[in-house]
Amino acid sequence: MRLWKPYVWKELRESQWLALGVLGVFLGISFLPQIMEAARSQETWYDGNALGVLLLGGPILAVIAGVYAMGREQGTIERFWRSRPVNLNRWLVSKYLVGLALVWLVCWIPLLIQMLARFTDHPVPRMADKTAVPLSYTPILMLIYSASFVLGQCVRGVLHAAILAVGAMALIFVIPLVVAPLNWLSVEMVQKADRGALNARAYILFASPMIVLSVGLLGLAGVLLKRNVQVEVGGRTLGWSVAAIMLVLTAGMAFPMGTNLSARQVISLPMAQDGTVHDMVASGNDVLVLFSNEPWWKVSKLGFVRVHVGEQTSVADEPVWLSDLPEEKGLYYSGMNVMWSAQDPCLAYVVVRQSGVGTRSLEDPNCFLYTVAFDAKPANPVIRRVELNSLLGPQRRVRGAGLHQQHLYIYSDEPLKPRLLTFSLADPRAPSLARNEVLPHEIGWLFQGASQQHQLRLAPIPGLDDSTRLQITCELAASFWAPAGDSRILASDLRSGGFVPQLVLYETGTAQDGVMPLRPLARRRSAAFEGLLGSSLATLFSSDHVAYRLESGGVTVYHVGDSKPIERIGHYAADGGFSAVVSLPGNRVVLAGQRLHVLDLSERLSASAP
Amino acid sequence: MLKALLWKEWHEQRWRVALATVWLLGMTAIGLKTRILADRAVVVMIWNPAVILLPVFLGMGLFARERKERTLSYLIVHPVSRGHIVTAKVIAGLLAYLTPFLIGGLTVCLTVGGRERSVADLAEGFAIMAALGLVFFAWQLFAGLRCRREETYILMSAIVLGCWAIHSVVVEGWRLTERLGFWIWASNPVAIGNLDWGKPHEVRTVVLVQSLILAGLGLGLWFRFRRLPEGRS
Numbered sequence: 001m002r003l004w005k006p007y008v009w010k011e012l013r014e015s016q017w018l019a020l021g022v023l024g025v026f027l028g029i030s031f032l033p034q035i036m037e038a039a040r041s042q043e044t045w046y047d048g049n050a051l052g053v054l055l056l057g058g059p060i061l062a063v064i065a066g067v068y069a070m071g072r073e074q075g076t077i078e079r080f081w082r083s084r085p086v087n088l089n090r091w092l093v094s095k096y097l098v099g100l101a102l103v104w105l106v107c108w109i110p111l112l113i114q115m116l117a118r119f120t121d122h123p124v125p126r127m128a129d130k131t132a133v134p135l136s137y138t139p140i141l142m143l144i145y146s147a148s149f150v151l152g153q154c155v156r157g158v159l160h161a162a163i164l165a166v167g168a169m170a171l172i173f174v175i176p177l178v179v180a181p182l183n184w185l186s187v188e189m190v191q192k193a194d195r196g197a198l199n200a201r202a203y204i205l206f207a208s209p210m211i212v213l214s215v216g217l218l219g220l221a222g223v224l225l226k227r228n229v230q231v232e233v234g235g236r237t238l239g240w241s242v243a244a245i246m247l248v249l250t251a252g253m254a255f256p257m258g259t260n261l262s263a264r265q266v267i268s269l270p271m272a273q274d275g276t277v278h279d280m281v282a283s284g285n286d287v288l289v290l291f292s293n294e295p296w297w298k299v300s301k302l303g304f305v306r307v308h309v310g311e312q313t314s315v316a317d318e319p320v321w322l323s324d325l326p327e328e329k330g331l332y333y334s335g336m337n338v339m340w341s342a343q344d345p346c347l348a349y350v351v352v353r354q355s356g357v358g359t360r361s362l363e364d365p366n367c368f369l370y371t372v373a374f375d376a377k378p379a380n381p382v383i384r385r386v387e388l389n390s391l392l393g394p395q396r397r398v399r400g401a402g403l404h405q406q407h408l409y410i411y412s413d414e415p416l417k418p419r420l421l422t423f424s425l426a427d428p429r430a431p432s433l434a435r436n437e438v439l440p441h442e443i444g445w446l447f448q449g450a451s452q453q454h455q456l457r458l459a460p461i462p463g464l465d466d467s468t469r470l471q472i473t474c475e476l477a478a479s480f481w482a483p484a485g486d487s488r489i490l491a492s493d494l495r496s497g498g499f500v501p502q503l504v505l506y507e508t509g510t511a512q513d514g515v516m517p518l519r520p521l522a523r524r525r526s527a528a529f530e531g532l533l534g535s536s537l538a539t540l541f542s543s544d545h546v547a548y549r550l551e552s553g554g555v556t557v558y559h560v561g562d563s564k565p566i567e568r569i570g571h572y573a574a575d576g577g578f579s580a581v582v583s584l585p586g587n588r589v590v591l592a593g594q595r596l597h598v599l600d601l602s603e604r605l606s607a608s609a610p
Numbered sequence: 611m612l613k614a615l616l617w618k619e620w621h622e623q624r625w626r627v628a629l630a631t632v633w634l635l636g637m638t639a640i641g642l643k644t645r646i647l648a649d650r651a652v653v654v655m656i657w658n659p660a661v662i663l664l665p666v667f668l669g670m671g672l673f674a675r676e677r678k679e680r681t682l683s684y685l686i687v688h689p690v691s692r693g694h695i696v697t698a699k700v701i702a703g704l705l706a707y708l709t710p711f712l713i714g715g716l717t718v719c720l721t722v723g724g725r726e727r728s729v730a731d732l733a734e735g736f737a738i739m740a741a742l743g744l745v746f747f748a749w750q751l752f753a754g755l756r757c758r759r760e761e762t763y764i765l766m767s768a769i770v771l772g773c774w775a776i777h778s779v780v781v782e783g784w785r786l787t788e789r790l791g792f793w794i795w796a797s798n799p800v801a802i803g804n805l806d807w808g809k810p811h812e813v814r815t816v817v818l819v820q821s822l823i824l825a826g827l828g829l830g831l832w833f834r835f836r837r838l839p840e841g842r843s
Contacts, residue, residue: 025772028776032779033779033783036779036780036783036784037783158761159759159760159761159764162761236625236629239625239626239629240629243629243632243633243636246633246637247633247636247637247640250637250640251640254640254641254644254646255640255644257644257646258643258644258645258646259644259645259646273728553645553646553647553648553651554645554646571645571646573645573646573647573648574645574725574726575648575726576648576649576650576651576726577648594726
């Protein structure tokens with residue numbers, strides 16, 4: 001047979017039911033829940049997650065189609081075809097191309113339906129923006145399909161070939177993420193495309209090796225077919241091999257970023273097992289912890305405990321419970337900020353939001369500034385309550401609070417009308433409102449100015465130098481950044497693409513009109529798997545050239561020095577994560593989870609020093 | 611005779627049990643040792659896929675492999691009742707499925723129980739996951755009994771899982787529990803994983819419905835096995 005048509009016709013006939021079946025499944029998963037929702041309400045039917053189906057289902061389909069293309073011919077059928085006057089190259093290439101077309105079509109059709117349906121309702125100016133993610137994913141699918149195609153050809157037994165193909169798929173996804181020199185081939189490029197950070201050159205660099213590898217794999221399949229090479233892999237050998245590969249890969253990824261710091265002390269707190277630490281402040285070797293005996297979503301009573309952290313042992317005082325007045329029964333607290341007076345260690349200030357429980361949801365919150373005196377009567381340590389409702393906007397949002405010398409600042413990030421409240425602490429036991437100003441812009445956000453230079457808007461506090469304002473702005477409204485000493489800040493760059501934001505060290509300039517210019521000094525890329533394991537929404541805290549990234553599972557510590565600007569020192573995890581961190585003298589740090597964990601970083605820091 | 615049949619099944623399945631145990635324990639140990647995530651998150655991340663994969667992996671060695679290798683005919687023509695054969699296979703399958711869970715669960719409870727989660731809390735989670743996998747296992751055995759190849763058994767198992775996933779979407783999307791009653795959700799194996807101990811009535815309903823389903827599946831398995839064509843002249 002010298003023509004291509006019969007080969008393609010045979011392949012199409014044999015593959016059509018697989019294609020139609022998978023297309024039906026993809027369409028069903030993409031649109032069925034939304035169609036059911038649309039039948040009940042007025043929502044549109046096409047807002048399903050076709051892209052998600054492509055990202056998850058695409059590789060699985062590529063494996064199935066790749067293995068199925070050659071695997072179904074194994075045995076008697078293959079012997080039959082070999083006995084016919086069939087051109088093996090055409091037979092192979094037609095199989096490859098039809099299978100690849102099947103994968104691409106089935107993946108793209110739900111997405112195209114969705115895009116066209118959306119386009120009829122809301123025309124988008126640039127269709128290219130919508131197709132960037134699937135376009136960048138298509139070469140990965142091609143490589144997975146090609147690897148599966150070769151395995152379907154050379155491994156005897158479709159099941160064994162499929163298992164190996166799943167392993168190959170895992171390697172294609174994992175190896176570029178783990179091996180740093182291959183990062184430019186990783187699936188992170190899809191994430192970059194989603195954020196519009198993938199340009200044509202990067203796309204060509206990403207797609208070309210995949211296409212070349214795919215063509216190479218097709219050539220390999222041709223050679224194996226001509227020489228009739230087929231490998232027999234027993235079930236047991238296959239199972240143990242796959243398990244060993246998975247264990248080695250997982251251990252290779254997990255151990256380098258796992259816990260390698262140890263706690264010098266673990267201090268129990270006088271709270272219930274499902275209690276929560278809401279905030280923590282430090283002064284010298286003393287730590288003040290605000291906690292409750294309930295989970296964070298139903299806090300009805302708050303308590304303070306003061307802990308003196310010694311070198312070897314620590315002492316926790318008796319807890320002081322905030323007043324439990326009859327009129328406050330049934331109220332729930334949220335969004336607490338604690339400040340500890342440097343002038344008088346017996347005084348602390350807490351901003352709280354109280355909400356009553358309505359019929360189906362929480363009622364509108366009431367905000368207060370409590371002044372707490374630890375030398376007052378234990379039955380009622382709150383010596384002053386200042387109602388903030390009338391001072392805040394309609395949503396009564398409080399973003400943060402900070403203390404500096406004689407003033408206490410509260411920042412409200414109300415949409416369109418951000419506010420800064422300034423209280424005078426001339427009498428530390430009776431804070432009084434000194435100023436309430438509506439700000440023209442939100443503070444604390446890193447943004448790019450007209451000249452594409454990174455900038456940071458500081459809190460408008462007159463009479464303070466830039467460094468102090470930066471520190472106060474961090475306490476009031478830090479969004480993924482923290483001061484790092486020596487006129488520098490450390491920030492998470494969310495726009496850099498990838499699963500985990502890059503850490504960027506900026507040098508700060510002189511603020512003009514409340515805007516501080518920033519110049520990037522260094523960047524640190526985190527392992528992509530950290531993002532998959534929950535590090536993407538991390539909070540930054542820094543002190544004395546040491547930065548802490550609080551993640552869902554623990555804390556990662558970085559040394560922000562001069563010679564090696566951002567160096568990872570280690571990781572520590574316990575108690576299911578930490579809610580607050582403070583630093584103590586002597587390179588010690590206290591982490592608050594279910595208990596207080598004291599780490600001593602002296603040795604690590606001296607080891608990382610140049 | 612049952613003892614001999616159990617011995618045969620155990621000798622055929624033990625490598626699968628060992629492999630499943632090593633994989634489950636190894637992955638859990640890596641997760642719990644490195645402590646990148648909270649203990650609970652590690653257990654959920656590793657054991658939830660195991661609940662889906664292990665029943666398929668262990669189930670395909672029971673009937674499909676024997677039919678593929680044509681050894682089931684030889685087994686059936688022996689002077690032993692089909693009831694004994696199916697009982698031995700089901701018991702061996704259950705043991706093979708539960709052994710990795712039991713060893714893994716006990717090891718985790720003994721080593722990290724009380725570190726972040728209490729032993730009782732961990733044990734409850736393991737028991738629920740094991741029960742969920744057990745019901746999936748029963749459905750897959752029932753649906754895949756007539757499969758002549760392991761590949762077909764895997765496909766059939768995937769269809770079973772897909773059907774229950776669609777059932778979940780439909781029940782949730784059309785709010786069928788409000789219209790037809792809680793039993794419609796309790797019939798889904800996924801309901802075992804979402805037990806709300808604060809609602810004892812719902813827990814009782816799930817336990818009752820799933821017990822009835824398991825009994826029904828056992829009976830159905832027995833009937834279907836009796837009608838298998840192997841061993842007939």
